[in-house]
Amino acid sequence: MTRVIGLISGTSADGIDAALVEIGGGTADLRVECLRAATYPYPPELRSRILAVCGGEPLSVAELVALDDAIAREFARAALAIQDPTRPAEAIGSHGQTVYHRPPDSGAEMPLGCSVQLGRGEAIAYQTGIPTVSNFRAADLAAGGEGAPLVPAVDAHLLRHPAEYRCIQNLGGIGNVTALPPGKRGESEPVRGWDTGPGNALLDLAVEYLSGGQQTYDRDGAWAAAGTPDTELVERWLKHPFFRTPPPKSTGREVFGPDYLRECLQDAESRHLTPADLLATLTELTAASVADSYRRFVPRQPDRVLLCGGGSHNRYLRSRLERLFAPIPIQTTTEMGVDGDFKEAIAFAVLAYWRLLGIPGNLPAVTGASRSVLLGNISPPPRPA
Structure with missing residues (x-):
């Protein structure tokens, strides 16, 4: 070894x-x-x-x-x-x-x-x-x-299941998914993967701005949980070309970074959103972009979604994912023996x-x-x- x-x-x-x-x-x-x-x-x-x-x-x-x-x-x-x-x-x-x-x-x-x-x-x-x-x-x-x-090449070795179709959803600064059809561990076909869109980076930028630099992230999603997501605004944001572009695709702060946040802030101001409402709406965008990506590009809906990355600790984000994916179970890779952090x-x-x-x-x-x-x-x- x-x-x-x-x-x-x-x-x-x-x-x-x-x-x-x-x-x-x-x-x-x-x-x-x-x-x-x-x-x-x-x-x-x-x-x-x-x-x-x-x-x-x-x-x-x-x-x-x-x-x-x-x-x-x-x-x-x-x-x-x-x-x-x-x-x-x-x-x-x-x-x-x-x-x-x-x-x-x-x-x-x-x-x-x-x-x-x-x-x-x-x-x-x-x-x-x-x-x-x-x-x-x-x-x-x-x-x-x-x-x-x-x-995804490593996910295929560590997390593939012989009977379950699994989606491994990383919620880092940018979200990305590995779609693992049932099969033997290590088989790379027909494994797929791509970036789903914003993850923690956009939320962290918003928290830092809204707190005047006093906070760098929303612990457990508590601030966002105090607000109400503006679903009409989320639907508007989901029209961004990245979300509709088929894989293979990748993205980063160049697309979902400070400039994008400024656009979101302008939209939120025009709709008179409170800071908590804005964070709830940005969190909803992350959750909705994941669900939308699966509907568009995963060949079939998964039997199980396994979360990893820092966003897996955001209780509010996880609750929104659970709502959007119900009755599909949402768990973490840690529960499957691979440390999600x-x-x-x-x-x-x-x-x-x-x-x-x-x-x-x-x-x-x-x-x-x-x-x-x-x-x-x-x-x-x-x-x-």
């Missing part, structure tokens, strides 16, 4: 999720056990810089390099902190911090997509002394894919493991890539002098 550390900071940029994972086998016989996991928050100043860049703030090349180094330093610290000192990990799989994502556009002068993750693997390998796999999205993008989502960190440990074995990690049916490819660049640690 190989010990690999998986690292990721999602679209919400609230910290680095780290998982120490023991992995064995290849594809058909993959074995995965998460030994320990933790979240390491960014220093507040660094998080503010990251969010500013994600929001479109311009940087000089020197400032970009400095930010890249600062993020790598925090990722290296997280890797060292999650280590088992009695048996160090043999590899790191680091997703990094996404600061820009542009999906492919066949009508553009440059049709290939582009995705930028900061926290370079070479710096992490140098600071930890552990071989590091990073820059996972580049190879899929070069093959004409979206570069996202990449986790660290599933993506676990997944990037597995993707790094596959890269080291020379096993392709993308699913062309999910990302739209022209072929299966090896994901990630391998950065060896410096040799001792």
